[in-house]
Amino acid sequence: MSPGRYLPIYIALLLGAMAVPAQAATIQITMQDLVFAPAEVSAKVGDTIEWINRDVFAHTATARNGDFDVTMPPKKTVTSVLKKAGAIEYYCRYHPNMKAVLTIAP
Amino acid sequence: MFVRLSAAIAALSILGSPALAQGAKPTDPQIAHIAYTAGVIDIAAAKQAIDKAGNKDVKAFAQDMVRDHEAVNKQALDLVKKLKVTPEDNDTSKALSKQATEKLAELAKLKGAEYDKAYVANEVAYHKAVNGALETQLIPSASNAELKSLLQTGLKIFQGHQQHAEHVAAGLK
Numbered sequence: 001m002s003p004g005r006y007l008p009i010y011i012a013l014l015l016g017a018m019a020v021p022a023q024a025a026t027i028q029i030t031m032q033d034l035v036f037a038p039a040e041v042s043a044k045v046g047d048t049i050e051w052i053n054r055d056v057f058a059h060t061a062t063a064r065n066g067d068f069d070v071t072m073p074p075k076k077t078v079t080s081v082l083k084k085a086g087a088i089e090y091y092c093r094y095h096p097n098m099k100a101v102l103t104i105a106p
Numbered sequence: 107m108f109v110r111l112s113a114a115i116a117a118l119s120i121l122g123s124p125a126l127a128q129g130a131k132p133t134d135p136q137i138a139h140i141a142y143t144a145g146v147i148d149i150a151a152a153k154q155a156i157d158k159a160g161n162k163d164v165k166a167f168a169q170d171m172v173r174d175h176e177a178v179n180k181q182a183l184d185l186v187k188k189l190k191v192t193p194e195d196n197d198t199s200k201a202l203s204k205q206a207t208e209k210l211a212e213l214a215k216l217k218g219a220e221y222d223k224a225y226v227a228n229e230v231a232y233h234k235a236v237n238g239a240l241e242t243q244l245i246p247s248a249s250n251a252e253l254k255s256l257l258q259t260g261l262k263i264f265q266g267h268q269q270h271a272e273h274v275a276a277g278l279k
Contacts (some may be wrong), residue, residue, distance in 0.1 A: 034266065035264040057263065058174075093268025093270070094174070094266065094270060095263065095265075095267070097262065097265050097266045097269055
């Protein structure tokens with residue numbers, strides 16, 4: 001039972017911890033009275049967006065470049081995980097006057 | 107096309123004409139009736155489109171119209187109940203309904219791509235006319251703050267619909 005026996009495990013855990021990037025965050029974006037808030041959000045690949053629809057209308061968050069397209073039923077919250085980096089302009093397909101920007105760092 | 111577009115606009119411009127009492131602005135019960143009627147008209151047009159439209163984007167747009175306008179009208183009904191206001195029929199509502207009935211009959215005669223185009227073009231013109239009436243007449247005339255706020259939400263929704271309709275129309279060309 002020498003401490004050295006556990007050393008490889010410690011090293012493995014340490015390396016494992018180092019390999020994991022900064023912890024993924026959960027970011028909330030709300031839709032209320034046909035407005036995305038906040039209108040500009042910065043996030044990272046791997047972060048989760050909680051799309052909170054407070055309206056009685058269905059909305060979508062549709063990336064202009066096609067990277068994501070999330071549909072939120074009235075009064076519901078939908079989550080999605082960011083997979084690709086980029087400065088993404090998105091809008092609601094049902095109400096294209098709703099626009100916002102999501103900047104996703106790699 | 108010009109005649110069709112001006113029909114919807116003419117009905118709404120009655121708001122600015124002496125037809126609605128000598129220069130008097132519409133009252134809250136009248137405004138509630140006009141806004142509700144405008145929604146009912148668009149729902150009827152959309153239901154016809156769900157049956158008749160061939161293009162899938164046009165059909166999807168019509169389903170969006172039914173869903174949103176029913177949601178707005180439900181809010182309007184809840185509000186008038188809460189405020190104990192009885193919506194009051196008036197010349198603008200009557201003119202709107204009459205012209206909408208004529209429009210539905212006219213659209214009913216069309217088929218296929220011709221119908222799709224005519225329906226979407228009318229949706230663009232109709233939402234434009236309703237938005238104009240909301241901005242220049244109905245919202246400024248509303249006295250109750252909650253009614254005013256619902257009309258303002260309605261305006262944002264309908265401006266969205268107008269842009270959506272314009273987008274669908276562009277895809278049909």
